[in-house]
Amino acid sequence: MNLGKKLYLTSMDMQNNTRRMLALIAPLAVSVLLCSCSSENVAGGGPSGTEAGNAITAQILIANSPAANARVKLIDQSSLDGNGYIATANENGIVTIENVAVGNYTMEAMLNGASLQLPVEVIDTKGMDLGSQTLEKSVYIGGSITDFIADSTSEGLDSLSSTGFVKFRGLDHSAFVKNGKFQVFGLPAGNLNMVFIPSVPSGTKHDTLDVSIKVAAGDSLTTLKPKTEQKPQDTTPETPKNSTLLIEDFEDGDNHNLLAPEYTTGGFGGMWSLTSNPNFMFFNITPEITAATAFNPFIALIQDDGNGGKEVHFKAEFPDTALYKQQYLCFGMYIGNLGWSYNLSSVDSIAFDAWGKGSGEIQISDENRKVSNSSFAVPIFTAGKYPIELTEKKKRYKIAFADILPNEEDRKSISTLAIVFHTDAELHFDNLEFIGKDLLNIWKQD
Numbered sequence: 001m002n003l004g005k006k007l008y009l010t011s012m013d014m015q016n017n018t019r020r021m022l023a024l025i026a027p028l029a030v031s032v033l034l035c036s037c038s039s040e041n042v043a044g045g046g047p048s049g050t051e052a053g054n055a056i057t058a059q060i061l062i063a064n065s066p067a068a069n070a071r072v073k074l075i076d077q078s079s080l081d082g083n084g085y086i087a088t089a090n091e092n093g094i095v096t097i098e099n100v101a102v103g104n105y106t107m108e109a110m111l112n113g114a115s116l117q118l119p120v121e122v123i124d125t126k127g128m129d130l131g132s133q134t135l136e137k138s139v140y141i142g143g144s145i146t147d148f149i150a151d152s153t154s155e156g157l158d159s160l161s162s163t164g165f166v167k168f169r170g171l172d173h174s175a176f177v178k179n180g181k182f183q184v185f186g187l188p189a190g191n192l193n194m195v196f197i198p199s200v201p202s203g204t205k206h207d208t209l210d211v212s213i214k215v216a217a218g219d220s221l222t223t224l225k226p227k228t229e230q231k232p233q234d235t236t237p238e239t240p241k242n243s244t245l246l247i248e249d250f251e252d253g254d255n256h257n258l259l260a261p262e263y264t265t266g267g268f269g270g271m272w273s274l275t276s277n278p279n280f281m282f283f284n285i286t287p288e289i290t291a292a293t294a295f296n297p298f299i300a301l302i303q304d305d306g307n308g309g310k311e312v313h314f315k316a317e318f319p320d321t322a323l324y325k326q327q328y329l330c331f332g333m334y335i336g337n338l339g340w341s342y343n344l345s346s347v348d349s350i351a352f353d354a355w356g357k358g359s360g361e362i363q364i365s366d367e368n369r370k371v372s373n374s375s376f377a378v379p380i381f382t383a384g385k386y387p388i389e390l391t392e393k394k395k396r397y398k399i400a401f402a403d404i405l406p407n408e409e410d411r412k413s414i415s416t417l418a419i420v421f422h423t424d425a426e427l428h429f430d431n432l433e434f435i436g437k438d439l440l441n442i443w444k445q446d
Helices: 010-030 439-443
Strands: 055-062 071-076 085-088 094-098 103-111 114-122 128-134 139-144 164-168 174-177 181-187 190-198 209-215 243-248 272-277 284-286 302-304 310-317 328-334 347-357 359-365 370-373 376-379 384-389 395-400 416-421 425-436
Touching (some): 139 190, 139 209, 310 328
Antiparallel strands (some): 071 085
């Protein structure tokens, strides 16, 4: 396939424009007044620094500058549902929340991969000014759930379901636990109260398991078990081992990869799409792309996997090749922000589950690379290709990045990853992972 075609259709461009307009309008509406609960006993009357006098206020900073448009939530400290008062900081980093009921809360703020949490006790009807609060690097927690709860005294740990949910009291963070594994990005530094809620048959008794975790800014925590001490006589430096980072399992049912909410801006990054040449109307695609999914055909492809989870699944019959010589169907993902390229040299390989019928090719490319051509610049696509033949039974593919793009310099500038078909095919696809070292650094821009 010639990836000179963008991953999104004209209809997708229309959607993006609409969403950009909404993204500009939404903060204006949110900043007026946001309250999720009511009470006769509410905070008010304190110095807010704004025209609204009865409010709780704070100034949110990032790198010693106002954190304009930082998202702020005030959540009951005991809550696990993440619901609470929501507000957005203005251009000066000032956030105002009115009509807060008396109680104990956690204020959480986040912007561009940085976050903070602050305990807030509202004891009377006097407003309060929380002063300046600075965002720090967010925290990652993930891995095997048993590495975090293995020391729990709760009975029946060995018989716990390998699925469930991880939640954090007083914060708006949760993650699905599948096959005993989970990942949570964007957590604020400090003391965290993590709760595992196992999925069990209806009517079965079970306990939620709580664990207290203290984390510093920028931590990447994968276990609470004590590390094995190195033998005194063993002075050989240990070779850094590859780690695995789950990019997408489609359980959230949306068109953004799992990292997009924490590592992209404006709500348009890390997007999945389905595109074709010629237009979809000439293909026979199952499930059918309807008017409701025409703005983003990819959404229609997220299907139940038959085991309580979700996957991408579709069948595609191509039009007459005599009429369309360069036809293709492209199922792909932007690594991060649209218009940005990322250094994937730390990725050793990619892995994913796939099966079905037909053959295609993995392609990774940089849609943003330019070259001067006397009077104008045109895009050059670094299109690395690797053929795959689908099997009828589920198969775990693991493909070295160097086999797709042999030139390491090319792997330092990547914007998209895709699977491309040129003939009839059926695809089941799930659990895309990157394998390598320092994988979260991919999304950090200099």
